Amino acid sequence: MSQPTPSPNLRGAVDLSALSGPSGRPTSGGAGGGAPGGNQGASGAVVVDVTEATFPATVELSAQVPVVIDLWAEWCQPCKTLSPILEKLAHEYGGRFQLAKVDVDANQQIAAAFQVQSIPSVVALVGGQPVPLFQGAYPEAQVRQVLDELLRVAAENGVSGVLAGEEDAAEAVTQEPAEPPLPPLHAEGVAALERGDLDAAADAYRRALKENPGDADARAALAQVELMARVQELDAAQVLAAADEAGPQDVTAQLDAADVEVVSGRTAAAFDxxxxxxxxxxxxxxxxxxLRLLDLFEVVGGSSPEVQTARRQLASALY
Structure with a gap:
C-alpha cells in the first residue's frame, strides 16, 4: 500500500500541561531551549509501560532521549500488529529512543491530552514537546523511516542522548517467565509475515482454521493478513478520492476505501x-x-467499541 511517510513536526498542537507534573508545567526544558541532551547516557529501559502516574517522568526523560509513545488498547487488533514492530525497532536502535506504551483504556487522560481519535496512534516527545507521528498499523519499513526522521529532528534540537539501561532491561527480560510457545501453524504464519510472505502466512492460518474452526486467534490473524494483501498495491489518496466520487453504490470502490481506512486507523469511518x-x-x-464488514470486524477486534456500534448499525441496515 502506498502511504505518505509522515514527517515529524516538533511543535504539535497538544497541551500536556495537565499531565506534566504537579506545577502544571513540563518537568524539563523544551526542545532547543537549554534542555540537557548531547550524547550523555539517560537511565531507563528501552521499552516501558507508562501510566498517568509515571507520565511526568516520561516528559522529563524526553529532554535527554526522544520518547516514542505507542497508544494502544487490548481490543485493538492492528495494535497487535504494530506494537511488536515498535518494540523490535526500539531494541534495534540501541536506546536512541525510549518506547513508552500507553493503554488508552486505562489511561484516558493521556489519550485525551494527545487528542487520540483512533488507535494505534504513535506520537513522540522531544524536550517535553509533542511530536505527532502517525496513526494505523504502518509496515516496518515506513515505521523505520519515521523513526529516522524523528531522531534527526531531535538531534537538531539538542536531544540526542542514549539510554544507559538497555543491558539492565535485557537482563530483566531474560529473568521473566517465558511465554508459552505458539502453536506450530501460528508460528509458521508469524515467520512468514516476518519475511514478508503474505501468501504463506495466509495459508498457515487457513490450515490452522481447518484443524480447529473455533480458533479465534487464527481467524483474526487471517483477516489481518488478507487485508494487508488487499491494500499492498493501493494508493490511499487515489482510492479514497475515487470512492468519494463514485458514491456508495460502487461496491468495489467502497470496499477498497474501507480497507485503506482500517489500515490507516480510521475504523469508524470505514464502518460508516x-x-x-x-x-x-x-x-x-x-x-x-x-461479508467484508465481518472480515474487518475480525481485524479490529470484536470488543472494540467501534465494532460493537457498527454491528448494531449493520443489523438495522439489513433488517
Whole structure:
C-alpha cells in the first residue's frame, strides 16, 4: 500500500500541561531551549509501560532521549500488529529512543491530552514537546523511516542522548517467565509475515482454521493478513478520492476505501462507509459488503467499541 511517510513536526498542537507534573508545567526544558541532551547516557529501559502516574517522568526523560509513545488498547487488533514492530525497532536502535506504551483504556487522560481519535496512534516527545507521528498499523519499513526522521529532528534540537539501561532491561527480560510457545501453524504464519510472505502466512492460518474452526486467534490473524494483501498495491489518496466520487453504490470502490481506512486507523469511518453501501445496495452486492464488514470486524477486534456500534448499525441496515 502506498502511504505518505509522515514527517515529524516538533511543535504539535497538544497541551500536556495537565499531565506534566504537579506545577502544571513540563518537568524539563523544551526542545532547543537549554534542555540537557548531547550524547550523555539517560537511565531507563528501552521499552516501558507508562501510566498517568509515571507520565511526568516520561516528559522529563524526553529532554535527554526522544520518547516514542505507542497508544494502544487490548481490543485493538492492528495494535497487535504494530506494537511488536515498535518494540523490535526500539531494541534495534540501541536506546536512541525510549518506547513508552500507553493503554488508552486505562489511561484516558493521556489519550485525551494527545487528542487520540483512533488507535494505534504513535506520537513522540522531544524536550517535553509533542511530536505527532502517525496513526494505523504502518509496515516496518515506513515505521523505520519515521523513526529516522524523528531522531534527526531531535538531534537538531539538542536531544540526542542514549539510554544507559538497555543491558539492565535485557537482563530483566531474560529473568521473566517465558511465554508459552505458539502453536506450530501460528508460528509458521508469524515467520512468514516476518519475511514478508503474505501468501504463506495466509495459508498457515487457513490450515490452522481447518484443524480447529473455533480458533479465534487464527481467524483474526487471517483477516489481518488478507487485508494487508488487499491494500499492498493501493494508493490511499487515489482510492479514497475515487470512492468519494463514485458514491456508495460502487461496491468495489467502497470496499477498497474501507480497507485503506482500517489500515490507516480510521475504523469508524470505514464502518460508516460500508454500512452506507449496505443501505444503497441489494442482492449479491449487499452480501459482498456485509461479508467484508465481518472480515474487518475480525481485524479490529470484536470488543472494540467501534465494532460493537457498527454491528448494531449493520443489523438495522439489513433488517
Amino acid at each position: 462507509r460500508l454500512i452506507a453501501a449496505v443501505r444503497r445496495t441489494a442482492g449479491p452486492d449487499r452480501e459482498k459488503v456485509r
